[in-house]
Amino acid sequence: MxxxxxxxxxxxxxxxxxxxxxxxxxxxxxxxxxxxxxxxxxxxxxxxxxxxxxxxxxxxxxxxxxxxxxxxRRKPIIRSGLEELFSVTALIKLQGMKPGTKDFTFYKLPALENEAEKLKLNPGDEIYKVERVRTADDIPVVYCVDRLPRKIVGDKFSGFEESMFAFLENEYNIKITYAVSSIKVVKHDFTIEKKLNIGKNGSVLLLEQIHYDENNMPILFSSNYFNADKFDFYIIRKRD
Missing domain, CATH: 1.10.10.10 (Winged helix-like DNA-binding domain superfamily/Winged helix DNA-binding domain)
Structure with a gap:
């Protein structure tokens, strides 16, 4: 009492x-x-x-x-402001943790209608679809699905280890300068829960982003599924 x-x-x-x-x-x-x-x-x-x-x-x-x-609630291990555009690799490093990648796969296939629309392609144009799980100190924290137009990266695309941003800049001299984003809650998706090693009571946040270069061309369409127990997103709002 x-x-x-x-x-x-x-x-x-x-x-x-x-x-x-x-x-x-x-x-x-x-x-x-x-x-x-x-x-x-x-x-x-x-x-x-x-x-x-x-x-x-x-x-x-x-x-x-x-x-x-x-x-x-489980304490998040990674905090980030949504007003800043970081690669997942940079975000993990900023927390003093070691970024890693597991379950890396990629495919060349025709773009679906919504993928073509977001990347300003014709339906059926080929894209590379890259799937991987990003880890922080070996803990799975993000399941990433990225789509890149084949016409941008060509036929010799063979994947990369960590940052998509760094890969595009180093290999193709393409610099991502901004992104248009949306965020939503994903409920009870067995595949994602298994990828991130979370139970049925866990929460997943989906951050979808279309990334643009300095010429306002859409370069990358990403779907990042964050383990909500490991991430704490915030945004700073100012009043005029």
């Missing part, structure tokens, strides 16, 4: 639960006890407990999964 003082009860409950996470009593990924159990343990009403848990959810300390329960 919480020891009364001048603070509101929800704030006392909030401080107690934050301390349980901080000290490791409540570990990352752990499912929390039921509201009934917690309200009884703290000697507070469910309404008071819910207010404390709402604040914790806003702070990113816990995550509710409908019909499953409430879990302690």
């Amino acid at each position: 919480l020891v009364p003082d001048k603070k509101p009860l929800y704030e006392l409950a909030l401080n107690k639960m934050e301390e349980l996470i901080k000290t490791g009593v409540w570990k990352e990924g752990m499912k929390l006890p039921s509201e009934a159990s917690l309200s009884k343990e703290f000697g507070i009403s469910r309404a008071t407990l819910r207010e404390a848990m709402r604040i914790m959810e806003d702070e990113g300390l816990i995550a509710k999964q409908q019909g499953v329960g409430t879990f302690v």
Whole structure:
């Protein structure tokens, strides 16, 4: 039971639960006890407990999964602002971690209608489709699917080890200068979950980007599936 003082009860409950996470009593990924159990343990009403848990959810300390329960969120290992354009390799290095690649494959095939539209190609024009899993200190963090027009990289394309940006600049003197992006949540995709080694309760963020060179030509269409437990994206918004 919480020891009364001048603070509101929800704030006392909030401080107690934050301390349980901080000290490791409540570990990352752990499912929390039921509201009934917690309200009884703290000697507070469910309404008071819910207010404390709402604040914790806003702070990113816990995550509710409908019909499953409430879990302690795993701390992200990589943080990035969405207003800056980094390669995945550079992003991992900025965190002081070692980037790596696994499950590398590529194919030459006709562009699908949506791929052709985004890359300003005719439907059926050939592209290279590159698939790989990017790792940070050997931990799978991003499943990358990149599409490159064959007319840009030619017939001798054979892949690369890490940064797509560096590959294009070093091999073809093409510099990516900006990207148009969208981000969405992906739910229950077995293939992606297996690639990133996450369970059914894990979360995946899809960042789709069309990358352009300095002449405003679309060079690369990417679909990057991020393990949301490993990444924390943010954006700085300014008011005029």
